[in-house]
Amino acid sequence: MMQEKEHVLKVLEEVKKALNEKDYLEIKILSDKIIHISSVHQDSDIISLSVIIYALSKILERRNYKEEKNWAKFFKRFVNNIDDMILALKKNDFGVFHDEIEENRKLIQGLSGNLKGFIKDVFRRARVNKASRIYEHGISMEKTAKILGISLWELSEYAGKTGIGNVNLAVTVPIRQRIKFAEEIFER
Secondary structure, three states: OOOOHHHHHHHHHHHHHHHOOOOHHHHEEEEEEHHHHHHHOHHHHHHHHHHHHHHHHHHHHOOHHHHHHOHHHHHHHHHHHHHHHHHHHHHHHHHHHHHHHHHHHHHOOOOOOOHHHHHHHHHHHHHHHHHHHHOOOOHHHHHHHHHHOOOOHHHHHHHHHHHOOOOOOOOOOHHHHHHHHHHHHHHH
């Protein structure tokens, strides 16, 4: 089921540490680390986890998130769910792992006050951002858009703005460099 369990466990433990330190930049970096796993295995739970982690980093990036009603309660439940995900993975209980991902998504979407509209937008942007990262790893644009529940138009517009699809396929490595590389391979 989950082929990169150990890597996901390590990332989740780092996310928990970054959450406790309120280090939104590290959380954002960790969401990118986990996207590689989802690109390789196209595991919907890992893709969802990456989106949730990225969305949380965007929430923490705002300076006034602590002023929101029930923030402390939300944050405690979120961190507890991360703990539960870690425990579930250690026990190879992928069903509980999936349930905790869904619970965290609901927690974030259930925030109230000024953040409610912001959260909806953050999740949309997070899905587009992570879709672009998956597309960057070579998964087709159509498949990527479908996996993350966004339109092909949204993904292609974002990829166009970021230049992800701008790859010059006509550029090759010079022949001498290719020969040297081949020789190094066979010397081992």
